[in-house]
Amino acid sequence: MTEKIWLSSPHMGGSELKYIHEAFEGNWVAPLGPNVNGFEEDLVRFLGVDVQVAALSAGTAALHLALIQCGVEYGDEVLCQSMTFSASANPIAYQGAIPVFVDSETDTWNMCPTALREAITDRLAKGKKPKAIIVVHLYGMPAKMDEILSVANEFDIPVIEDAAEALGSSYKGKACGTFGRFGVLSFNGNKIITTSGGGALVCHSQQDKDKTVFLSTQARDDAPHYQHSHIGYNYRMSNICAGIGRGQMEVLADRVDARRAMHDFYVDIFKDIKGVKVFSEPSKDFYSNHWLSAITIDPGIAGKTREELRFAFLEDNIESRPLWKPMHLQPVFESVPYYGNKVAETLFANGLCLPSGSNLTDDERNRIRTVIGNFFRG
Numbered sequence: 283m284t285e286k287i288w289l290s291s292p293h294m295g296g297s298e299l300k301y302i303h304e305a306f307e308g309n310w311v312a313p314l315g316p317n318v319n320g321f322e323e324d325l326v327r328f329l330g331v332d333v334q335v336a337a338l339s340a341g342t343a344a345l346h347l348a349l350i351q352c353g354v355e356y357g358d359e360v361l362c363q364s365m366t367f368s369a370s371a372n373p374i375a376y377q378g379a380i381p382v383f384v385d386s387e388t389d390t391w392n393m394c395p396t397a398l399r400e401a402i403t404d405r406l407a408k409g410k411k412p413k414a415i416i417v418v419h420l421y422g423m424p425a426k427m428d429e430i431l432s433v434a435n436e437f438d439i440p441v442i443e444d445a446a447e448a449l450g451s452s453y454k455g456k457a458c459g460t461f462g463r464f465g466v467l468s469f470n471g472n473k474i475i476t477t478s479g480g481g482a483l484v485c486h487s488q489q490d491k492d493k494t495v496f497l498s499t500q501a502r503d504d505a506p507h508y509q510h511s512h513i514g515y516n517y518r519m520s521n522i523c524a525g526i527g528r529g530q531m532e533v534l535a536d537r538v539d540a541r542r543a544m545h546d547f548y549v550d551i552f553k554d555i556k557g558v559k560v561f562s563e564p565s566k567d568f569y570s571n572h573w574l575s576a577i578t579i580d581p582g583i584a585g586k587t588r589e590e591l592r593f594a595f596l597e598d599n600i601e602s603r604p605l606w607k608p609m610h611l612q613p614v615f616e617s618v619p620y621y622g623n624k625v626a627e628t629l630f631a632n633g634l635c636l637p638s639g640s641n642l643t644d645d646e647r648n649r650i651r652t653v654i655g656n657f658f659r660g
């Protein structure tokens with residue numbers, strides 16, 4: 283059997299172990315220490331905007347703490363992009379709140395500003411003002427932030443940006459994750475850089491960052507004994523994981539270049555294949571890290587389906603995956619409200635994510651090219 287080609291696998295830069303050794307030498311084997319502080323500083327510098335960053339145990343934890351700080355409580359409603367990974371929506375349920383799902387638009391596959399307005403107007407008419415809006419930059423593609431922020435500001439609802447897949451992406455020259463009241467980053471093993479598991483919350487004031495760190499370290503009040511006046515969480519990032527993060531930050535710009543080159547590789551392969559569209563930036567305003575390259579296949583034109591291509595890849599031990607199944611179609615969210623048409627549904631029916639790792643070799647790219655060539659010729 284040939285070696286497996288993964289959709290997206292960890293890609294170490296070389297300095298990660300140096301930072302881990304430093305952690306051991308200083309005995310900072312704990313969820314605090316020089317690597318945590320250093321990683322946060324690296325992220326602030328990379329984002330290039332006046333923000334504060336709190337390193338946490340996961341992107342999901344960051345979303346949870348963002349919702350708490352937006353005042354989301356039991357029974358509240360939160361608007362959330364339907365076309366996303368379940369981790370965008372699950373923290374709404376952790377709060378006992380109700381997700382209200384919003385469809386995507388076809389340019390960026392992200393939250394449709396028109397459907398967002400419709401959702402807000404209808405929820406207000408039903409007597410409930412949504413507490414927050416969770417917008418996602420899917421596969422690294424920036425959402426239409428001007429339009430979304432303009433609707434959000436008109437109704438005075440805070441935006442939480444799920445930029446878990448979009449570190450290194452920007453919209454009109456400004457880094458994704460820095461537009462909303464809060465921004466969420468993830469360093470899970472499959473993301474553009476990894477800390478093995480981890481996340482961060484991007485904040486816009488020292489006060490918000492301090493609150494985030496406070497909540498993520500069990501909400502300990504200032505006292506010699508353990509004193510608590512809030513419910514706390516154990517969500518802070520380990521100093522060992524942060525060491526991996528510092529090493530990864532040294533190569534992040536290269537990782538973005540490599541992922542963008544994978545996108546160009548697919549654009550070249552599919553340029554003469556009818557009925558297949560490679561997911562690409564709609565204009566110069568959008569700069570995607572192309573965390574995952576993705577295509578949509580129109581079976582009516584291509585004469586082939588997404589599933590058939592997925593199986594052809596599988597036969598050569600190459601991983602590919604259907605796009606995120608929209609949240610409003612998930613059994614667990616069956617009964618919650620949804621606004622939109624069938625954009626996300628159609629994308630899910632015809633879309634496929636392709637191997638996109640920054641560590642793919644020329645041989646692996648040749649295998650991918652051959653499978654696609656044979657499939658569409660055959």
Ligand SMILES: *Cc1c(COP(=O)(O)O)cnc(C)c1O
Nearest residue numbers: 340341342367369370446468470
């Ligand atoms: C990965 C991901 C998350 C969750 O991040 P974790 O670090 O795995 O908890 C949230 N939202 C999206 C869109 C993601 O892709």
